[in-house]
Amino acid sequence: MLTRRMFVAYGVAAGLGACTQPEPTPVAAPAPVIPPLPAFYQAIPDEPYPVPAVPEGVLKPEYWRQEVTNLWPQHARGTIVVDPDDAMLYFIESPEKATRYGVSVGAAGFDWEGTARLQFRREWPVWKVPATMIARKPELAPYSVAKGGMPPGPGNPMGARALYLFENGVDTLYRIHGDADPRELGRNVSSGCIRMLNQDVIHLYDRALHGADVIVLPSMKPKGTDAVY
Template sequence: MLTRRMFVASGAAAGLSACARQAPTPVAAPAPVIPPLPAFYQAVPDEPFPVPAVPEGILKPRYWRQDVANLWPQRARGTIVVDPDDALLYFVESPEIATRYGVSVGAAGYAWNGTARLQFRREWPVWKVPAAMIARKPELAPYSVAKGGMPPGPGNPLGARALYLFQNGVDTLYRIHGDADPRELGRSVSSGCIRMLNQDAIHLYERALHGADVIVLPSMKSTGIGGIY
């Protein structure tokens, strides 16, 4: 039997329930929208080995090849500046303009800095594995300098192009090369120096000047990961 006291109590409880703060319904943050890639990131059809298109929706516009204001107007055309911490590479076009590329940075990209000379460049280079890397990874012994290295093509970590840097006539073992995974751009990777998308490595190769300065800025990051390509 519902008494008057029970009715009043139930009404008060209902009122309290109605006034209680309801837990908010979680709302998922929308995924960032990455605009369509420029046409120059399509597949490159006229190379001796496949250069597939960069997949859509992965590469942030910050890492697209683009013209930007030249931060080093006093430097000669052809100067290359690498900023490992920002994962960006600049090619000086004029006192006003530089071409900027996104890169991924391996351990060697943090371990060396200074000014080097672009000694030579290669299309579809052979990868000659340094002895120090073979000591850590004996399975790479078939690709040693003495055995002629790894032939060019798919699977070769130097990719479609490589630039070789020397200092005072000595090979720094520092390379700027292709075959970057677009998912890696802007990140630290396990080994290698400076990796570029093959499309960008080809573009830089065609513009690079023999003997030009290559300035690698000091890194504020530290890494214990070994490996040099």
């Protein structure tokens, strides 16, 4: 038998049930749409070793090679400016314009800043592993300076080109070089010096001037930020 008390309790429960909203179904955020790459990131067939195309949908537009306003008009044409925090390299074309490239910067690169000299350049360079790196990674000993280094070609982390940086006539052991993975641009990699896409480092190599200044701006990030090992 339905008593008055039962009827009231039932009505309250029903009212609460009617006001309760179902849990919303989580909606995944749409993946960012990356526009098609410029044609200059296609494969380069006429190099001594294969330079594959940059995969579509991976490289964000802000890291594409592009002409921008020169922020350092006081420096001569050919000066290279590296901003490690923004992961950008600028080649000064004129007081008004610069070519900007996306790069990745070695985590150890935060330990060095200032002005170096572009001492020389190499196409498809040999990788001569410094003793300090061999101390950390003994498996690289077969590619030491004394043993002649790693031959150029696929698998050589220097990639298609390298620019060698000296300071007061002494090798800094820092390089601007190719073979960057497009997914690593904008990040800091453990022993990467200044890495560029092979397509971009070839473009920079063809424009770079012997003896030009290479300015590495000071980093404001804590050391080791976003490092990949």
